[in-house]
Structure formats: C-alpha cells, structure tokens
Amino acid sequence: MKKTALIFAAIFALSVNTKAEKIKLIIDAAHGGTDAGAKSTNGDKESDLCMQFANALKNEASKKNIDVVMVRTADEYKALSERNNFKPEAGVKSLYISFHMNAEDSKTARGAVIQYNSKAKDAAATRVVAEKLQSSFNRLNDMGTVINENCKAMVIKSSEIPAIIIEPGYVSNQQDLRRLKDKGIQQEMAMLIVKDIME
Numbered sequence: 038m039k040k041t042a043l044i045f046a047a048i049f050a051l052s053v054n055t056k057a058e059k060i061k062l063i064i065d066a067a068h069g070g071t072d073a074g075a076k077s078t079n080g081d082k083e084s085d086l087c088m089q090f091a092n093a094l095k096n097e098a099s100k101k102n103i104d105v106v107m108v109r110t111a112d113e114y115k116a117l118s119e120r121n122n123f124k125p126e127a128g129v130k131s132l133y134i135s136f137h138m139n140a141e142d143s144k145t146a147r148g149a150v151i152q153y154n155s156k157a158k159d160a161a162a163t164r165v166v167a168e169k170l171q172s173s174f175n176r177l178n179d180m181g182t183v184i185n186e187n188c189k190a191m192v193i194k195s196s197e198i199p200a201i202i203i204e205p206g207y208v209s210n211q212q213d214l215r216r217l218k219d220k221g222i223q224q225e226m227a228m229l230i231v232k233d234i235m236e
C-alpha cells in the first residue's frame with residue numbers, strides 16, 4: 038500500500054514537472070526601420086504587417102503564461118546577427134518565430150508559407166510544430182499552407198533553438214493583403230499558434 042502511494046506520488050510529481058516546463062517564445066517581426074521589406078501596390082510595408090502579427094502573437098501568448106521576448110518593439114533596423122542569438126536553457130521549451138510577408142511579381146500567388154531548416158539543430162521538434170501549424174492554418178483560411186523545409190535564412194538555419202519563419206500571406210495579392218491587414222485574422226492566427234505550441 039505504502040509502495041503504491043509512493044509510485045503515485047512519483048507519477049504525480051513527474052506530470053506536474055512536465056506541465057510546469059516553461060515555454061519561451063521569441064517573436065521576431067522581420068525588417069523594420071530603413072528596411073521596409075516588400076511593399077504592396079498601395080504602399081503597405083511588410084515591416085509594419087510583421088509588427089502587427091508579432092504584437093498579436095505577443096498578446097495571445099502573454100495570456101497563457103508563456104515567456105515572450107520581442108526581437109524588436111519599434112520600427113527600427115536590426116542586423117540579422119542581432120536577431121537570433123538565443124541559446125537552449127534547461128527546463129525551458131524555446132521557440133523562435135520570425136514573421137515575414139511574401140511578395141511575388143505574378144500577383145496571383147497567395148497563401149501561407151511556413152519555413153524551417155531540416156538540417157538545423159532540433160529540426161525534428163521544429164518539424165512537429167510546423168506540421169501542426171500547417172493544419173491549423175489550413176482550417177483558418179482557404180488558401181492552403183505550404184511548408185518549406187530548406188529555409189536558407191541565417192536566423193533559421195544557424196539557430197540553436199527550434200526556429201521557423203511564418204509568412205501569413207502575399208502582400209502582392211489583393212485577397213491576401215486584405216486578410217493580412219485584418220486584425221481579426223491576425224488575432225485568430227496568433228491564437229492558433231499559441232494553441233499549437235502549448236500542446
């Protein structure tokens with residue numbers, strides 16, 4: 038009897054410990070300052086849209102006891118080398134998310150893209166997150182979500198923690214652009230991301 042109680046106590050302690058694992062989310066709104074990134078035909082800047090998605094994610098993550106680090110909080114230039122120097126920490130599940138917006142000359146390309154690097158550190162864990170996000174985003178929109186596992190961006194391929202780029206859509210496509218500027222869509226996407234990384 039005593040032994041059983043001990044075992045239960047041990048299992049309880051283990052499960053409590055797992056639940057208590059801290060989640061740290063590093064949110065990078067790409068571009069900024071002198072680097073506006075892509076622009077829509079109306080002059081909407083990629084850097085501003087990235088910031089809006091980043092802020093929406095910060096707000097949703099903060100409601101769920103997730104530690105949030107913002108790479109930039111203002112419209113300022115940050116060198117690539119300053120954007121992801123994050124190191125793994127014991128007992129902390131870290132994830133780096135960089136928001137970009139897509140753009141193409143064709144104007145017809147649309148939909149979300151999730152990028153990671155299958156040869157980067159912790160790629161297996163990153164792939165799990167990318168695939169969860171893909172199916173969640175597909176439920177949110179009718180655009181389809183593509184995964185690119187050969188991302189060459191330095192902040193992703195050299196990352197020491199799981200790292201992904203999320204491109205919620207194309208500023209070069211009018212249907213996408215309308216959605217990208219929609220606060221409701223920004224918030225819905227943020228809620229899906231938070232749900233997926235907490236599972």
Ligand SMILES: [Zn+2]
Nearest residue numbers: 067074137138
């Ligand atoms: Zn970009």
